[in-house]
Amino acid sequence: MGEVAPSQEYGGYFSAGLPKKHDDELLETGPGTAAGEYLRKFWHPVCLSSELTDLPLAVRHLGEDLVLFRDKSGRLGALHRHCSHRGTSLEYGIVSERGLRCCYHGWLFDVDGAVLDTPGEPPESRLKDSFRHGAYPVREYRGLVFAYLGPPDRKPRFPIYDAYLQPDDDLAPYSIWHSCNWLHVQENIMDPAHIVFLHSRNNQYQLSPRMDVMPEVEFRETDNGHGCLYVTSRRIDDLVWVRCIHALLPGFFQAGALFEQGDAEKFYTGSALTRWTVPIDDNHCMIFGYRHFSEALDPHGFGKPEECGKEIVDFAPGQTMHRDYEEMQRNPGDWEVLVSQGPLPDHGREHPGWTDTGVMMMRRQFRRALRGESEPDLHSPQNGWDARATYTFDSVLRIPPRNEGDNALVAEAGHRATDIVLAAEEPPGPPRDQAIGERIRAMKEELLSRRE
Numbered sequence: 001m002g003e004v005a006p007s008q009e010y011g012g013y014f015s016a017g018l019p020k021k022h023d024d025e026l027l028e029t030g031p032g033t034a035a036g037e038y039l040r041k042f043w044h045p046v047c048l049s050s051e052l053t054d055l056p057l058a059v060r061h062l063g064e065d066l067v068l069f070r071d072k073s074g075r076l077g078a079l080h081r082h083c084s085h086r087g088t089s090l091e092y093g094i095v096s097e098r099g100l101r102c103c104y105h106g107w108l109f110d111v112d113g114a115v116l117d118t119p120g121e122p123p124e125s126r127l128k129d130s131f132r133h134g135a136y137p138v139r140e141y142r143g144l145v146f147a148y149l150g151p152p153d154r155k156p157r158f159p160i161y162d163a164y165l166q167p168d169d170d171l172a173p174y175s176i177w178h179s180c181n182w183l184h185v186q187e188n189i190m191d192p193a194h195i196v197f198l199h200s201r202n203n204q205y206q207l208s209p210r211m212d213v214m215p216e217v218e219f220r221e222t223d224n225g226h227g228c229l230y231v232t233s234r235r236i237d238d239l240v241w242v243r244c245i246h247a248l249l250p251g252f253f254q255a256g257a258l259f260e261q262g263d264a265e266k267f268y269t270g271s272a273l274t275r276w277t278v279p280i281d282d283n284h285c286m287i288f289g290y291r292h293f294s295e296a297l298d299p300h301g302f303g304k305p306e307e308c309g310k311e312i313v314d315f316a317p318g319q320t321m322h323r324d325y326e327e328m329q330r331n332p333g334d335w336e337v338l339v340s341q342g343p344l345p346d347h348g349r350e351h352p353g354w355t356d357t358g359v360m361m362m363r364r365q366f367r368r369a370l371r372g373e374s375e376p377d378l379h380s381p382q383n384g385w386d387a388r389a390t391y392t393f394d395s396v397l398r399i400p401p402r403n404e405g406d407n408a409l410v411a412e413a414g415h416r417a418t419d420i421v422l423a424a425e426e427p428p429g430p431p432r433d434q435a436i437g438e439r440i441r442a443m444k445e446e447l448l449s450r451r452e
């Protein structure tokens with residue numbers, strides 16, 4: 001390989017053999033890795049409730065092979081998959097009244113790892129009391145099952161997010177498997193440019209048709225360096241559509257109205273999608289999420305709760321692998337753009353620009369966090385509240401265009417609406433949402449009065 005000449009015409013030869021630059025510090029999530037240890041500070045979704053039947057469920061999570069089950073007394077378990085006796089997979093085990101019994105020689109393991117029974121061992125044997133099988137705490141919440149894989153004495157609070165408190169909210173859980181590193185998938189959500197092109201201009205409309213309007217964009221850090229958001233503000237005739245997307249380390253994210261038509265004024269609606277990206281291992285990951293359905297979020301009724309579940313979600317074609325190749329090529333979606341980057345991203349070949357500011361912000365935050373340079377607040381409730389406030393929202397404001405400086409006006413509306421959401425001091429819940437809406441309305445009136 002000769003000298004690298006990246007700007008030479010027809011110079012593919014010079015870059016064809018460049019070594020890949022995998023950013024191992026960010027991408028490796030197995031036990032003992034820096035990112036893996038950081039990820040183990042959090043609760044993560046591991047399956048849908050509907051997947052726990054009378055049979056055990058084999059899963060892989062953060063590079064660990066596990067088996068999940070609901071025993072016959074209704075308790076949930078997450079155990080190391082291979083039996084502590086001689087290694088048979090407990091996915092072939094027998095769900096019991098209490099715990100899970102290995103099919104090979106009948107050893108019985110409780111949900112906390114206690115060995116309850118070792119049939120055939122002499123009565124005086126202390127073997128079963130001499131160790132515990134690997135086990136993790138599990139928590140079920142509204143159709144998703146979460147597990148915590150960190151040290152028992154560091155188990156965090158189970159977070160309840162404000163989006164769960166939206167009135168008339170119909171929650172539909174779903175999950176999607178991806179054959180790529182989890183960071184590919186997570187950082188995509190801080191990329192507002194792809195919304196305009198992938199989901200609108202370069203394809204048949206996959207979400208709201210108004211997403212093809214090139215927005216004014218602002219990126220902001222939140223949550224003491226453990227979160228970020230972007231605000232897109234679009235001019236749509238006499239209206240300005242402000243859309244704010246909020247993410248929290250490591251894999252949490254919320255999106256607002258997915259099918260906003262931008263055809264009627266509204267001041268504040270919250271999240272239509274609460275989602276987590278979780279590593280299976282370094283080359284595969286899962287998306288788990290809730291779709292939120294309500295009249296306020298989707299007044300035209302485009303959403304389909306019945307189309308949410310395992311390997312299916314109701315918005316945008318191209319969220320899963322289950323399509324014909326030709327259809328994937330003709331109308332690619334998030335699945336195609338993410339998985340086609342390869343199982344491990346090669347950050348060394350990227351050429352990030354301004355539109356990638358959010359992606360770079362997220363990577364920087366994650367690197368700081370896994371190095372211990374910033375600590376998430378996992379153990380005390382935010383402001384003493386029962387639920388955690390998040391900052392995803394949509395506003396559609398009637399602000400007619402002005403001949404000069406309209407882009408600045410549009411951007412200011414988005415910036416100030418976001419300021420209002422970030423500054424709200426009420427505890428999460430409908431009164432807070434209403435108060436935010438009133439403040440955004442007042443802000444709009446002030447913007448209008450300034451023009452007269």
Ligand code: FES
Pocket residue numbers: 083084085086087088102103104105106107
């Ligand atoms: S290998 Fe599981 S009981 Fe023997």
Ligand SMILES: [Fe+2]
Pocket residue numbers: 188194195199334
């Ligand atoms: Fe997307």
